Amino acid sequence: MSVEGPGRAWVFGDDVDTDQITPSRFIVSTDPEELADHAFNDLRPEFSANVADGEFVVAGENFGSGSSREHAPLSLLGAGVDGVVAQSFARIFFRNAINLGLPVLICPDADRIDDGDEISIDLDAGTVTNHETGKEYDAEPLPPFLQDLVDGGGLKPYTKRKLGTAE
8 A cells, every 4th residue: 555646635835733734622522534524624624625535635844733632633534635745744743643544755845746736655665746747756755664554554453453453
C-alpha cells in the first residue's frame, strides 16, 4: 500500500493548527465520521461537505501545530483523506497521524501543488506526483517501521497483530 491516489488536493497554507483542522468546540466525540463533519469548519467551511474519499490535504510549513489531541488526524481519516503532504509538520501531529494510520509525507515542494490538482503519493519511494503538471516531487520516505504502522492501520491494529490478538 505504498502508493495512494490519484486524488484531488485540498491546499492550505502555513501554520495550520489542530484547532483549525478540527475546532475544539466539536471534539465531544472520538468518532472519525462525526469529527469529519467539522474538519476545517472555520478555515474552509466547504471542505467537510465536498471532500471525497481518496483526496489529499496539502499544506505549507508547520501543519498540525498546537494541541496534542488525536482528533485532528481522526477527522481527516473520517473524511476519507488518503494522506497529508506538507512542507513540514508539527511533530506531535505527525506522530499522531502515523499512530492512527494516516499517511503523511514531508515534501519541500508541496507549495508547487495547486488547489484541485490531481496528485498521488508513493510512501516507500518518497515521491509526490502532480498529474496536472506531470511533475514529480521528492519527499522524505517513511522509514520501514513507520510504513508498517501506516500499512497496518495504525499503532493499535499493528500491535494487536504482532501480539496475535487481532480480531
